[in-house]
Amino acid sequence: MSGTLNRRAAAVALVSALAVTATACGSSDDDAKQSSSGGGKHAVSTAMGKVEVPDSPKRVVVLDTDALDSAVTLGVKPVGAVTVVAGAPLSTYLPQEKIKGIKEVGLIGEPNLEAINALKPDLILSSKVRDEKSYKELSQIAPTVFSETTGPNWRENFELHADALGKKAEAEKVASAYETKIAGLTKALGGPEKAGQVKVGFVRFVEGADTRLYFNDTFVGSIFKDLKVGRPANQDKTGFSLDVSPEKIDEADADVIFYSTYGDPKKAKETSITGGPLWKNLGAVKSKKAFKVDDNLWMLGIGYTGATKVLDAMEKNYAAE
Structure with missing residues (x-):
């Protein structure tokens, strides 16, 4: 822990020193930076207050998956x-040619x-x-432009990023194309x-934790709401998730189930649960309407490109029947 704190302290000291240097250099550096960004500036209302940003930023750093999707x-x-x-x-669902060469700058958070x-x-x-x-x-x-949080408010965050x-x-x-996609799939x-x-x-299924049934105040929950599909009573709630043990997986019952796995399938208990009698007795499983999907997309694809690919996966599966 002390090593981590020392590294962070060193980084903070470096940034502070550079900030002082930049101030001492005067307007020449400011002019160069403004030129590289297109010249003008505008104010953006953020979770931390008003922030002046370049009109056309050229060198953007994103510190969460929703910001990466937006950009x-x-x-x-x-x-x-x-x-x-x-x-x-960085992403498994975004076009690789669009993210190739982006430098890694640490971990989320x-x-x-x-x-x-x-x-x-x-x-x-x-x-x-x-x-x-x-x-x-x-x-x-x-x-630095901050949204308040991430997840179900991804549309508002996208507008902020834009x-x-x-x-x-x-x-x-982009928003109009998404609405058209929603209307088509609902039809x-x-x-x-x-x-x-x-x-x-x-x-x-989550390695190191109980299995999660996702509520409406989540990225996937917001997409289900857009489609106006029904939700099981125990998932049709505000909030994040209902965590259940293997012995209570029958609480996942639904007409259609999409499921994903974070981590190793065995350690996340996906293998044992989906092979057990409680899972096999779920309505969606018996009617062959339980579909395994990409965890990276459905959990981390928090944006319009991710949401559109989630809709594609839904259309490919039960909507196509």
């Missing part, structure tokens, strides 16, 4: 991004301040829930009334 969806390739865990890819500063960013995107403790240091490196990136017009087209499900009669659940 790539809007045609911006960040210079730096965090990963979920050490050694993990644990940004490497020295690595971020070395990239000379002109904009940093993250959220208060992830990085509030590092806000002061990040703001000394570059204008404002910060100077891409509001493009954002409107394929038989329309809103018929879709609402089908109870759709989401189950996540």
